[in-house]
Amino acid sequence: MEQNERHRHASSFGVAAAAYAEHRPDYAAAAVRWALAPAPGRRVLDLGAGTGKLTATLVALGLDVTAVEPDPAMLAQLRRTQPDVRARPGSAETIPLPAASVDAVVAGNALHWFDMAVAGPEIARVLAPxxxxxxxxxxxxxxxxWVAGLARAAGSAVIGPRDTPTGWRAETAGLLRGTDGFGEPERAEFPHxxxxxADSLVAALTTRAGVLVMPEPERADTLRRIRAFLAGAPETADGEFTLPMLTCGLRWVIGDHRG
Structure with missing residues (x-):
């Protein structure tokens, strides 16, 4: 994605902050525990924290959490749902924390939006050895x-390559490559x-960046297509169902990057 287009997508979520907080999924607790297992302490930065979906799981695990989020509307939702968490405005490129002040930095559905040339050194700066x-x-x-059928009906602007297991592996292959202190990551995937x-799934899909930036006629047509698919699929046509998901993770352990 071209830089300006990437920024437009990354900054689109604030207009849907309330719907994002209500309808986006949490993260598999086993994935969060795996992500943090090598951390040397309990101080965790949730970076690009959004409305606090990942923050809530970190708090439930008894961690000392700071949340940083650039969008004012998303940050306001986070502060409403997690009033006891230190929640600060800021971005991955300008983290408002001192050097070596956290034991782990985690990002939920956010790392791909960061400008890694700038964010990588910033993340290394705030991490303890x-x-x-x-x-x-x-x-x-x-x-x-039926999930594959939903992806076809929705189109790649709604459920893109990174939103499926195979595509996620390919799309995240180069993250932080060439950034000092970050080698090849460990990878893991957890059932979720x-x-x-049908209505709540459509509501969740409307909070995706690709939908938020669509022209209204295209958006309306896309949502009609999704609703028609869900109404016609036996797994989703009547009442509640489980949307099969995975929580996928990348993990880097950083040495003493300060030299």
Whole structure:
């Protein structure tokens, strides 16, 4: 994605902050525990924290959490749902924390939006020696037949390559490559799922960047197509169902980058 277009997508979420908080999934707890297992302490920065979906899991695990989010509307939602968390405005490129002040930096469905040429050194700066950087992504499991059909009906602007397991592996292959202190990451994938109805699944999909930036006629046509698919698929046509997902993770353990 071209730089200006990437920025337009990355900055689109604020207009849907309330819907994002209500309808986006949480993260598999096993994935979060895996991400943080090598961390030398309990101080965790949730970077690009959005409305606090990942923040809530970190808090539930008893960690000392700071959340940083650039979008004012998303940050306001986070502060409403997690009033006891230190939540600060800022970005991956300008992290408002001192050097070596956290043991882990985690990013939920956010690492791909960062300008890694700038964010990589910033993340290394705030990490203590031996600290962990982890990215987590929720993807739909298109190995399940009806989920693959949904992805086709929705189109790549809604469920793109990075939103499926195979595409996620390819799309994240080069993250932080060539950035000092970051070698090849460890990878892991964890089963996950979200209870949905057809209406709530459509509501969740409307919070995706590709939908948020669509011209209205295209958006309306896309959502009609998704609703028609869900109404016609036996797995989703009547009442509640589970959307099969995976929480996919990348994990880097950082040495003493300060020399």
């Amino acid at each position: 031996g600290g962990v950087l982890a990215g987590l992504w929720n993807v739909v499991d298109d190995r399940v037949g 799922g979200q209870r949905r109805t």
